[in-house]
Amino acid sequence: MxxxxxxxxxxxxxxxxxxxxxxxxxxxxxxxxxxxxxxxxxxxxxxxxxxxxxxxxxxxxxxxxxxxxxxxxxxxxxxxxxxxxxxxxxxxxxxxxxxxxxxxxxxxxxxxxxxxxxxxxxxxxxxxxxxxxxxxxNNDNAIRVAIYGAGHTGAHIATAFNASHDYIPMFLIDDKKELQGATIAGIRVYPSTDLPELIAKNRVQEIHLVMPSTPKKTQSVILNRLEKLRVKVRITPPIRDLLNGELTVKDLREIEIEDLLGRDSVEPNHALIAACIADKIVLVSGAGGSIGSELCRQILLQKPTRLILLDTSEFALYTIEKELASLKTSHALSTQIMPFLVSVLETEKCQQILSTFNVQTVYHAAAFKHVPLVEQNPIEGIRNNVFGTLSIAKASMHAGVANFVLISTDKAVRPTNVMGATKRLAELVLQGLSAQKTVDQIAVTQKSNTRFCMVRFGNVLGSSGSVVPLFRQQIMAGGPITLTHPDITRYFMTIPEAAQLVLQAGSMGAGGDVFVLDMGEPVKILDLAERMVHLSGLSLTSESSESNAIEIQHVGLRPGEKLFEELLIGDNVDGTEHPLIMRAEESMIAWPVLQVLLDKLDIACRNFAYEKVRELLLEAVKEYQPQCGIEDMIWHEEKKRPLYENGKHVNDRKLH
Structure with a gap:
């Protein structure tokens, strides 16, 4: 038949x-x-x-x-x-x-x-x-699923499943009493209290949470209950992604950390977002990176006259330019998109770009951010994060840029690693320049009205190096999940939300301001890993002896890694006109003093004097408390060599 x-x-x-x-x-x-x-x-x-x-x-x-x-x-x-x-x-x-x-x-x-x-x-x-x-x-290998949510979208998904070869919908679940006992798309609706019995009776393999219009906080509560059932859970995208009526079975996705956080985004202040962008010429450094690319997407939608992209990665720059060109076409925008393959350390080239195109706003997102890599390459981290910021800041001042926004990090607060120390020093550079309002170049002092500010936030979801995709890969491979420490905690925020808040914060303040984003409650990474395992329908080896149980291995903190991240150095913080943006009042270094330190640090970097570099970082960033020694691999290799060869000191150049 x-x-x-x-x-x-x-x-x-x-x-x-x-x-x-x-x-x-x-x-x-x-x-x-x-x-x-x-x-x-x-x-x-x-x-x-x-x-x-x-x-x-x-x-x-x-x-x-x-x-x-x-x-x-x-x-x-x-x-x-x-x-x-x-x-x-x-x-x-x-x-x-x-x-x-x-x-x-x-x-x-x-x-x-x-x-x-x-x-x-x-x-x-x-x-x-x-x-x-x-x-x-019906496929003999079809997955037996329960659908949580018997509303319009749930009925749509149930109908799609009925016609699918890959899924067999067994029953619907809904917490609304008026729907319980009804039959929708030929499938009976039950209360959530019946789930444990229904799952066992119907041998359900997956639960699909189909409640796209439900607030994130409510979805998080439901996920907390579903976690105990040890059944794989999938979820529909937000309701804004379904407005075209093109929802398909393929749109059901894996649980993301933002679903677990239960954090609902705050409606943005569109006037703040547009203030430094609309009808202006905007430049984004690090345009191909995780944050930089999202800034570009949101900036383009604010209709600037020109959007200038800076990056050193040819592939990243090509990728974001192509995406923005498509976005421009789909929204019928007239913004001119201009990509430049250039490093922020090339001060003259950056100044030429800024001056030629009369740039009015700069978002500086170019930075090295991976803690272990920067720890092993401290001089490169200092050059890019500190002197790269100084370079493009000076270029901006000379070109008369009105607004300069630095993308900073919570790792700049009481840093324990080189990356955090360099980002804090970058903040100090902008604070010093803002207070001085002058910049020297070949004995010429030029007044500047550039308004500098910094926006500091924690981990963003989906960025390169994020822990979530790593955990998912490890779960799919059958484990083990590698965790640095059982007590490690982190703040999390989605990339679009972080970029949106950055654009709003950049329009506030008079200059030299350090803005801090409200990251919500910190998340214990061990709890996150365990929840991801449970919501994948699996168990931990500590809970079960099943062959597919996932093991969590503690591999120890990486060099310079902190157990807890902070967003404020002190307690002096004020609110702003946005509920998720705070203004921090923090100590700074007078520019003349800081300039001397930077000159010494530049010489030490050029001479690869690693001990001197560490010493100057400690002097410049008072809160810096390194948790490890110098991790640079060249330095370690040279330390193994004899101190003298042929009567000459082999490391003589590094002693000055």
């Missing part, structure tokens, strides 16, 4: 028409039998014309109404209206024919009985065929 599924659409339509051609006269005979309690030759002879006319009238009507165009496996409650309407028209036409031919006029009840019988046949035949065809098309 599975051959039926391989028939052409026209062949299936012919079968449906043939069935109606046979059964509709039979329904008329049934009506005669129910009216007269007998069907004999005389009765058939009397109503013969109407018996033959019934399918000949009904089938053209149903063709016109599109009944035979409907795919049986996809039919739903809408077919009821089509059938009732079509049968009603058929009955009226038969009555008109009976009047015209003077046939059976005194037995009008026959027509009513035929109408009811025909409706019952048409509906029963379609739904029975639908159930049978779905059973034929």
């Amino acid at each position: 599975t051959r039926f599924l391989s028939l052409t659409r026209f062949q299936k339509q012919c079968i449906a028409v043939s069935a109606d051609l046979f059964f509709l006269p039979f329904m008329f005979l049934t009506a005669l039998w129910m009216r007269f309690d007998v069907v004999d030759y005389l009765l058939i002879k009397q109503f013969g014309v109407l018996i033959i006319a019934a399918p000949l009238i009904a089938i053209p009507i149903f063709i016109r109404l599109g009944l035979y165009r409907a795919v049986i496996r996809f039919v739903d409650q809408k077919i009821v209206f089509v059938v009732v309407y079509g049968v009603t028209l058929t009955v009226f036409v038969l009555l008109a024919l009976a009047v015209f031919l003077h046939v059976g006029i005194l037995s009008r009840a026959v027509f009513g009985i035929f109408g009811i019988s025909a409706v019952m046949y048409m509906l029963a035949s379609r739904f029975m065929a639908r159930a049978y065809l779905l059973q034929l098309s």
Whole structure:
């Protein structure tokens, strides 16, 4: 019988028409039998014309109404209206024919009985065929799923699953009492309290959370309950992603950390976002990075005159330019997108770009941010994060840029690693320049009105090096999950939300401001790992001896890594006009003093004097408390060599 599924659409339509051609006269005979309690030759002879006319009238009507165009496996409650309407028209036409031919006029009840019988046949035949065809098309390896959410989207997903070869919907779950006990898309709705019993009884393999309009906080509470069931959970995207009505089974995704955080974004202040961007010329450094690229996307939608992209990675720059060009076309924007393959350390080139195109706002996102890599390459980290910031800041001042926003990090607060220390020193550079309001270049002092500010926040989800995709890969591979320390905690925020807040914070303040984003509650990474395992339908080795149980291994903190991150150095913090943005009042170094330190640090970096570099970092960033020694691999290798060769000190150049 599975051959039926391989028939052409026209062949299936012919079968449906043939069935109606046979059964509709039979329904008329049934009506005669129910009216007269007998069907004999005389009765058939009397109503013969109407018996033959019934399918000949009904089938053209149903063709016109599109009944035979409907795919049986996809039919739903809408077919009821089509059938009732079509049968009603058929009955009226038969009555008109009976009047015209003077046939059976005194037995009008026959027509009513035929109408009811025909409706019952048409509906029963379609739904029975639908159930049978779905059973034929079911894949033996199809996943048995429960759908959490019996609203409009849940019904849509249930219908899609019914027609899918990959999923078998077993039941619907909803917390609304008015829906419990109902049947939607042929599937019964149960309360969530019945889940444990239903999962065991129906051997459910996955739960699909289909509540796109539900607040994140409510979804997080539901996920907390589902976690205990040890069943894999998937979730629909937010309601804004479904507005085009193009939701498919493929749109159901894995649980992301933002689902677990239960953090609902705050409506942005569009006036703040547009203040430094709309109808202006904007430059983004590090435009191809995680934060930089999202800044570019959101900036473009604010309709700047020009959007200038700076990056040292050819591939990253090509990728973001191509994406922005597509976004520009789809939104019919006139913004000119200009990519430049250049390092922020190239002060003259940056100044030429800034001056030539009269840039008004700079978002400086270019930085080395991976803690272990910067720890092993401290001089490169200092050059890029500190002197790169100084370079493009000076270029901005000379070019008369109005607004300069530095993307900073929570690792700049009481840093324990080189990366955090360099980001704090970058903040100090901008604070010093802002207070000084002058910049020296070849004995020429030029006044500047550039307004500097810094925006500091924690980990962003989905950035390169994020722990979430790493954990997912490790779970899919069967483990183990590698965790640095059982007590390590981090703040998390989505990239779009962070970028949105950066754009708003950049419009605040008078200069030299350090803005801190409200990151919500810190997340214990061990709890995050355990929840990801449970919501993948698996168990931990500490809970189960099953062969597919996932082990969590503690591998120890990496060089310079902190257990806890902070966002404030002191307690002096004020609110702003945005509820998630705070202004921190923090210590700074006078520019003349800082300039001397920077000159010494530059010389030490050029001479690869690692000990001197560490010493100067400690002097410049008072809160810097390194948790490890110098990790640079060249320095370690040179330490293994003899101190003297041929009577000369091999490390003589590094002693100054």
